Amino acid sequence: PELASVRSKELADELGYFTENTEVQVLQDSKSIEVRNVGIDKGMAAKLLLSEKTFDFVLAVGDDLADEELFKVLPEKSYSIKVGLSKSYAKFNLKNHRDVIQLLTDLTKTVNVP
Numbered sequence: 001p002e003l004a005s006v007r008s009k010e011l012a013d014e015l016g017y018f019t020e021n022t023e024v025q026v027l028q029d030s031k032s033i034e035v036r037n038v039g040i041d042k043g044m045a046a047k048l049l050l051s052e053k054t055f056d057f058v059l060a061v062g063d064d065l066a067d068e069e070l071f072k073v074l075p076e077k078s079y080s081i082k083v084g085l086s087k088s089y090a091k092f093n094l095k096n097h098r099d100v101i102q103l104l105t106d107l108t109k110t111v112n113v114p
Helices: 002-019 042-052 064-071 096-109
Strands: 026-029 032-036 058-060 081-082 092-094
Touching: 002 026, 002 032, 042 064, 058 064, 064 081, 081 096, 092 096
Parallel strands: 058 081, 081 092
Antiparallel strands: 026 032
């Protein structure tokens, strides 16, 4: 884990160097490195998708900083879940990925599809 953390930081630094004069940004979180166009995030993508179609059920689950932009823009009647117990824009928290799997399993048992 320590070596992975060092290598991850090195990779993020190198990506930052190669993209510093471009419209691309490099974001490093505790478990990921995200490379994206400046100004584009999960929240923007969700807004676009939600403006084009009506959904009966919206569930967003995430565990890192990039997911917070998504949680912020979701409609009031949607369900948002932060994996982990840190502060979040999500409405709910689950402790870990095993809890997410259990929730999804339980949901599939209660849904009646015609």
